Amino acid sequence: MTAPTLEIHLTDADLTEALRADARRGLTSDPKTLPPKWFYDARGSELFEEITRLPEYYPTRTERALLERVVGEIARIARAEVLVELGAGSAAKTRLLLSALSSAGPLKTYVPQDVSESALRGAADQVSVEFPGLAVHGVVSDFTDTLHNLPRGGRRMIAFLGGTIGNLIPAERAEFLAGVAAVLEPGEQLLLGAGLVIDPAVLVPAYDDAAGITAEFNRNVLHVLNSRLRADFDPDAFRHIALWDAEHEWIEMRLEATRDMTVAVPDLDITVEFARGEQMRTEISAKFRPQGLTAELDAAGFDTEHIWTDPDDRFALILAAR
C-alpha cells in the first residue's frame, strides 16, 4: 500500500477569509442568509454523520441501497481510470463504487475532495488500507471554485453524491454543472446523486427530526461564527425551522430569533440586530424531477447515459457523459 497524499488548496486562513466575506454579505442583507457550507467544521461533520443514521433522514440510506443495486451496471458503463469524488466527506458510499469500478475496469486512482480536512484525512487513510492497489490523492478545496485543481491524466469520472447538488441555488447549479463540463474531456463522465420531489410529509421530517439533531446541526453554523469570527451568538436563542417551498421545490432551513438580540461580530467590525421572530435562511436542499435533471445536464453540455431511481422514487443516480 502507498500512503495517501493530501493536497491543500484551502488553508485555514483561506477558510476564515471566505467565511468573513460570506458572513458579511449574509448578515447585512435583508433577509439575512448564511451559506450551508459553513455547517461543516469537525462538529458539524459529526452531526451530519449522525443525521444520516436518523430514522427520518431517508436520503443517505436510500442512495446507498440504490447504489448497491446498480453499482455493477454503473461499472459496466463506466470507463474511469480516475474516480474524483466531490464533497467526499467520510466517503462511506464510495467503497461500493470503488470495489465495483476496480474489479470491472481500469480504475487506478481515487481523488476524494472535501472542505473538511479532518473528514478527508480519515477517508483517504481508510480507503488506502481497504484498496491497497489504488493510488489515493485527497484534495482539500471548495468544490464550487476548485475544479481546475483536479488532477489530469487518465480518464476521469466525477462523482457528486448525496444530493449535495441541491444545496446550490439554481443559478449556482447551472454555473457548477457548466464548470464540471468545462473541465471534463469528451467521453469523461459525471455520476450525480440527487433527491427527488416526494411527499412533503416524508420530506419535512427528514429535515426536522424528533431527536433534534438537525436543529443542532443548523445552530452549529452559529458556533462556527463564534469560534472563527469571535461573534457572540447565543445559539440556544435560535429556533430551527425546516419548511417545504412548493414553488421552488426545495427544503429551506432557517434559524428564527426567539428574542430581540444584538450580536457583535468583532472580526467584521459589525454588530447585527435580530428582531424577535426574525428568520435567517441557512440552507436550501432542492429536490428534482428526473426530466428536470436531464434538461439541466443537457443545458450544461452533458448527455445523460442512464438514470436509476429507488423503488419509492425518492432518489436518483444519473450517469452523464461529456
Ligand code: AVJ
Ligand atoms: C449533505 C447537503 C446532502 O441537503 O440533505 C442534512 C445536508 N441538511 N440535513 C441535505 C443536510 C439538513 C444534506 N446534504
